[in-house]
Amino acid sequence: MTQVIWIVAAVLITFSVGYVGYSKYLSQFVDLDDSxxxxxxxxxxxxxxxxxxxxxxLGHHFSSIAGGAPIVGPITAGAIWGWVPALAWVAIGNP
Numbered sequence: 330m331t332q333v334i335w336i337v338a339a340v341l342i343t344f345s346v347g348y349v350g351y352s353k354y355l356s357q358f359v360d361l362d363d364s365x366x367x368x369x370x371x372x373x374x375x376x377x378x379x380x381x382x383x384x385x386x387l388g389h390h391f392s393s394i395a396g397g398a399p400i401v402g403p404i405t406a407g408a409i410w411g412w413v414p415a416l417a418w419v420a421i422g423n424p
Contacts, residue, residue, distance in 0.1 A: 340420045 372378040381389075402422070407415030 336416065340416070343420065 367380070369378050369380040373380060399419075403415040403418045406418050
């Protein structure tokens with residue numbers, strides 16, 4: 330059990346460092362401005378462009394963009410080759 334905790338901690342630290350580092354790297358190339366209006370607010374027509382609440386938007390993005398591959402892939406890898414390839418798939422393949 331202790332080994333699992335260390336592995337999970339290492340993966341979470343790697344994700345955190347990657348998130349912070351990569352976001353700083355990308356911000357050099359993209360003009361980020363929190364005061365800019367989103368297209369849903371700018372072109373709101375009640376049909377195609379509709380502002381949404383964040384939880385609703387998260388659910389839509391997860392179901393339509395993420396799909397089943399990031400979930401089914403590691404499960405299949407774990408079932409066929411064991412937990413190490415499944416962990417590698419999640420830790421390296423998804424970000």
